[in-house]
Amino acid sequence: MRQKSFCFFFFRKRRTLLPLLALSGCTLRGAPSFPIVGAYFPAWMLCVLTGVAVAVGLRVVFLQTGIDALLSFRLFTYVALGTLAALALWALAFGP
Amino acid sequence: MGGRSRIGILIALACIGAAILAGLSVAHWDDAYPSTDSATIDAELVHVASVVGGRLVDLPVRENQHVHKGDLLYRIDPEPYALTVHQAEANLALATAELANQRRLLAVRTAQAATARDQVTRAQTNRDLADRTVTRLEPLANRSYVPWQQYDQARVARNDAEISLAQARQQSAASEVAIGDLASATAAQAASQAALDRARYELRQTAVTAPTDGYVTSLHVKAGEVLAPSQVLFTLIADEAWYAVANLREITLPAVHPGDCATIYSMIDRRTPIQGRVESIGWGVLSADSAGPARTLPLVPRQMDWVHVAQRFPVRVHLQGAAPTLLRMGATATVEIRHGAACP
Numbered sequence: 007m008r009q010k011s012f013c014f015f016f017f018r019k020r021r022t023l024l025p026l027l028a029l030s031g032c033t034l035r036g037a038p039s040f041p042i043v044g045a046y047f048p049a050w051m052l053c054v055l056t057g058v059a060v061a062v063g064l065r066v067v068f069l070q071t072g073i074d075a076l077l078s079f080r081l082f083t084y085v086a087l088g089t090l091a092a093l094a095l096w097a098l099a100f101g102p
Numbered sequence: 103m104g105g106r107s108r109i110g111i112l113i114a115l116a117c118i119g120a121a122i123l124a125g126l127s128v129a130h131w132d133d134a135y136p137s138t139d140s141a142t143i144d145a146e147l148v149h150v151a152s153v154v155g156g157r158l159v160d161l162p163v164r165e166n167q168h169v170h171k172g173d174l175l176y177r178i179d180p181e182p183y184a185l186t187v188h189q190a191e192a193n194l195a196l197a198t199a200e201l202a203n204q205r206r207l208l209a210v211r212t213a214q215a216a217t218a219r220d221q222v223t224r225a226q227t228n229r230d231l232a233d234r235t236v237t238r239l240e241p242l243a244n245r246s247y248v249p250w251q252q253y254d255q256a257r258v259a260r261n262d263a264e265i266s267l268a269q270a271r272q273q274s275a276a277s278e279v280a281i282g283d284l285a286s287a288t289a290a291q292a293a294s295q296a297a298l299d300r301a302r303y304e305l306r307q308t309a310v311t312a313p314t315d316g317y318v319t320s321l322h323v324k325a326g327e328v329l330a331p332s333q334v335l336f337t338l339i340a341d342e343a344w345y346a347v348a349n350l351r352e353i354t355l356p357a358v359h360p361g362d363c364a365t366i367y368s369m370i371d372r373r374t375p376i377q378g379r380v381e382s383i384g385w386g387v388l389s390a391d392s393a394g395p396a397r398t399l400p401l402v403p404r405q406m407d408w409v410h411v412a413q414r415f416p417v418r419v420h421l422q423g424a425a426p427t428l429l430r431m432g433a434t435a436t437v438e439i440r441h442g443a444a445c446p
Contacts, residue, residue: 037367078110
């Protein structure tokens, strides 16, 4: 149920922003293991990649909007934001 | 500039703190609700064999066929076993006839023993008469009223009668012993009956039926093959109960209890959750540290390992209501204990 509402949330609120991520989020339903060319990759690996992508994406967005100028300790901030995104994805999609 | 810097530091601290808290809570969940992607679908097996050997004459099942309990799987040439049954039946008839024969002979011997007893009585009477004759003649012979010759004959007759009585007694004793009983013939009949029962059992074992519902696998031969007794012809995967064997790390085992709900995905279709119940947790695995030759000194390698990888134990999860197409023995599976789509 939780996973369904998670996907629903993405579809409703971020339809224009993140359609691809939302789509992948819905394909997450199922086993926490992803087949890629005949090998199964664990779910946490997907979460790590998502975290890295979110950190890079936020950096680009913040640079364009000027928020980046407000930040200090940028490396730690972006790493923390990426970690938060990865953990949120893990908790929502695969957590209890 | 100073204000902006303070805001930046505050944002950084908030983000890092939130990330640490999130990391701690996710780690806590992960321990409390274990899951693994290193599980396999498992079932029980029967290695199908017959306890008797012979030529395979009938094989109505094919590889991968589903069979029901009691279905005929294959048949071994029953002729030698039917012949053995006939032989055993003939042996039993022989033993039964012999028993009747012995019963008749017993009646004859019993009658002979009665005759011998009567002979003893007759010999005793004769001896008594001879004895009385001698007693009667003795005074007459002493006074020469009867010839001495007659008295002598009477004494010889008494001795004869004495010997006849002794012989009759011996013969009677011998015939009492000779009556015997039917124990030997009865035992021979029982032995023949047991041999016949065994032959019939072996004849029945030439037809092999399915001990359980299941799938025929590893069947590579056709009718005509000659099988030794107890030779396995193929393997039957029982489909009465299916399991997932999940290898969980020992540190997560306190969170796993028999009866816990589990969500299993067979990677044959990774979108269909299967509900399961934890049945049991393995009580032992072979460890490289404890494996050594039995009954001798422990083999302890010299080492200085600082990092020890957690041991994993097989957790047996009973699958409930899964589609048969998802269940193939050895298939990769993921198991989530007490969470996932099948455990609301």
